[in-house]
Amino acid sequence: MMNGFTAVFRKELTQMLRDRxxxxxxLAVPVFELILFGVIDMNAKNIPTVVFDxxxxxxxxxxxxxxxxxxxxxVVGYVPSRQELQHAIVAGDAQVAIEIPPDYARNLTAGRKxxxxxxxxxxxxxxxxxxxxxxxxxxxxxxxxxxxxxxxxGSQSEAHPIMMFNPDMRSANLLIPGLVAILLTFSxxxxxxxxxxxxxxxxxxxxxxxxxxxxxxxVLGKILPYLGLAYMTLLLVLLLMRFLFRVPxxxxxxxxxxxxxxxVLALLSFGLLISSRAGSQMEAMQQAMGIMLPSVLLSGYIxxxxxxxxxxxxxxxxxxxxxxxxIARGVIIRGASFGDLxxxxxxxxxxxxxxxxxxxxxxxxxxx
Amino acid sequence: MSAEVGVDVRHVSKExxxxxxxxxxxxxxxxxxxxxxxxxxxxxxxxxxxxLCGLLKPTSGEATVDGLDVETQGEEVRSxxxxxxxxxxxxxxxxxxxxLDFFSSIYRLKGRxxxxxxQWAIDxxxxxxxxxxxxxxxxxxxxxxxxxxxALMHRPSVLFLDEPTAGIDPVARxxxxxxxxxxxxxxxxxxxxxxxxxxxxxxxxxxxxxLAQLIVGGHPQALKQLPEVTxxxxxxxxxxxSEGVASLMASARTLPYVRASTxxxxxxxxxxxxxxxxxxxxDDLESFGIGSVVVRDIEPTLEDVFVxxxxxxxxxxxxxx
Numbered sequence: 001m002m003n004g005f006t007a008v009f010r011k012e013l014t015q016m017l018r019d020r021x022x023x024x025x026x027l028a029v030p031v032f033e034l035i036l037f038g039v040i041d042m043n044a045k046n047i048p049t050v051v052f053d054x055x056x057x058x059x060x061x062x063x064x065x066x067x068x069x070x071x072x073x074x075v076v077g078y079v080p081s082r083q084e085l086q087h088a089i090v091a092g093d094a095q096v097a098i099e100i101p102p103d104y105a106r107n108l109t110a111g112r113k114x115x116x117x118x119x120x121x122x123x124x125x126x127x128x129x130x131x132x133x134x135x136x137x138x139x140x141x142x143x144x145x146x147x148x149x150x151x152x153x154g155s156q157s158e159a160h161p162i163m164m165f166n167p168d169m170r171s172a173n174l175l176i177p178g179l180v181a182i183l184l185t186f187s188x189x190x191x192x193x194x195x196x197x198x199x200x201x202x203x204x205x206x207x208x209x210x211x212x213x214x215x216x217x218x219v220l221g222k223i224l225p226y227l228g229l230a231y232m233t234l235l236l237v238l239l240l241m242r243f244l245f246r247v248p249x250x251x252x253x254x255x256x257x258x259x260x261x262x263x264v265l266a267l268l269s270f271g272l273l274i275s276s277r278a279g280s281q282m283e284a285m286q287q288a289m290g291i292m293l294p295s296v297l298l299s300g301y302i303x304x305x306x307x308x309x310x311x312x313x314x315x316x317x318x319x320x321x322x323x324x325x326x327i328a329r330g331v332i333i334r335g336a337s338f339g340d341l342x343x344x345x346x347x348x349x350x351x352x353x354x355x356x357x358x359x360x361x362x363x364x365x366x367x368x
Numbered sequence: 369m370s371a372e373v374g375v376d377v378r379h380v381s382k383e384x385x386x387x388x389x390x391x392x393x394x395x396x397x398x399x400x401x402x403x404x405x406x407x408x409x410x411x412x413x414x415x416x417x418x419x420l421c422g423l424l425k426p427t428s429g430e431a432t433v434d435g436l437d438v439e440t441q442g443e444e445v446r447s448x449x450x451x452x453x454x455x456x457x458x459x460x461x462x463x464x465x466x467x468l469d470f471f472s473s474i475y476r477l478k479g480r481x482x483x484x485x486x487q488w489a490i491d492x493x494x495x496x497x498x499x500x501x502x503x504x505x506x507x508x509x510x511x512x513x514x515x516x517x518x519a520l521m522h523r524p525s526v527l528f529l530d531e532p533t534a535g536i537d538p539v540a541r542x543x544x545x546x547x548x549x550x551x552x553x554x555x556x557x558x559x560x561x562x563x564x565x566x567x568x569x570x571x572x573x574x575x576x577x578x579l580a581q582l583i584v585g586g587h588p589q590a591l592k593q594l595p596e597v598t599x600x601x602x603x604x605x606x607x608x609x610s611e612g613v614a615s616l617m618a619s620a621r622t623l624p625y626v627r628a629s630t631x632x633x634x635x636x637x638x639x640x641x642x643x644x645x646x647x648x649x650x651d652d653l654e655s656f657g658i659g660s661v662v663v664r665d666i667e668p669t670l671e672d673v674f675v676x677x678x679x680x681x682x683x684x685x686x687x688x689x
Contacts, residue, residue, distance in 0.1 A: 015459065018461055204457050206457060207453060207457040209422075210423060210449065210451040211471070211475060212443055212446045212475065
């Protein structure tokens, strides 16, 4: 049943360690991406803003100051006309433009409606959203304060939001636990697919199949070194996350590492499934991309699951990454326990089982 | 099945969908014989080898290797055969030593026996100076020796070689064949596919596959005597000429009694009417004014045999369709 396992395992390990590209691909690329994603901040700050102030009064200057006082907007210049205001946005010099009408101060003192025009560059939706929120915030604050000054009464109700788990809204805390799942998708799927396809491409699989080696021994002997490598990647990324980016680890490390095994097995099985269909490494790469792209886009890693249309939400449910991201964020950031996470855990187990069974079947077909 | 038979193929057919790769092939190879399987590319040679190695299942018919059924006793068969494939298929990123260690371990050789067999294979193929080289950097000839060493450590009783000498230099080719003769003398049955006629001449018996069917088989010398190879009323002569063999061939084809002509180096091989004398041919060829010509009788070559039989078969297929 397992004849030749030790031989295949030792051979594969030797080949894997000798192949610098593979080891680099598995370890260096994830570290590089982790650093890239860890340093950037998805929350837009200092959005360049231009002002066309026709009022030129103390009131209008105060308004501009208030806009600039938020950390989101930064006034980079004043323009003398509306054309130039629009031009600044079209040319990309500014992403927010504020036009204050000549009668702004007059209307304000007269207690009339004082309109301010805010132009926002909508070509980058995340920046646009934040700029809109900042602009609305400033204007609302002004409105409330003016109202209070005039009526001499304090505000009736005020919301006191408390941000749990990620009080300073750091992108790293949100992104890195998800990134762990995405990075493993790359190394797990591609490496295991390559391991088998390479042997087929070079004819060595055929040579192997005319020996008394058992197919199961070939699969396990070939996959286990990559399971080890993928696990090393995971540990490395987790260490960097905790100690370089100081993302707090609120849950049980053991629980995450245990559930990672299930996730990595699902990925390796998928790689194996690809390898049973792909004739060349190129084909395997293309097919692996077929799961990687949805894993990045539909797993809730970048785009929140709730904002996906229903058919895409259904696809996201069958991606192992979706469930592992829930688990990783839960364990790392929210300190969730096994009991809290039973839903994604169960889903991940089900997907893994199906993938392992399918890949075993496919492989049996390839070698016989 | 007789224990004297190394490979026994009975009515084996193989279809891939609607494509017929082998049709009703029957052949026997006695134990310890070198058997050469010939045929154009795509005629089914590799398919037959792959069936015998248990890589493919025949659509119908049965085959035994060393007395064991390839379908029902596959695992047992695999431990008794060696397989050297067409393209080098050992691990390029492992050293010669590592490759041999791997295969000896796969074939369940243990401890002292493993060391002994590995050393034996290294000595046999003289690959010792390259033990620490990566297999991928070896030249074609040494790669084939390594493949052979890896396929022999477990003392296979049947060795399958799929175009083992394709693309290697003549000296390495000669040495490889010397090695094969040595193994055959020890009782190993060899099943070799090749395109080289000189290699076919060295085989104990040969068979020719054409369009998935076996069209002839037997000892090379016996095949040359087959009546259909030289059509009735015809005979074969060689015309050695001093110069211009190519233009001489074009001219020779205009002679009414020349049925076929082929160039061999500076000579023409002609298939001519039996009634025409060598002197007449000599005179006619020299009358073209190309050069001096010497004509003598020859036997058909193995190539003549296969070319002729293929033509007959193609004509039959044409007529029946």
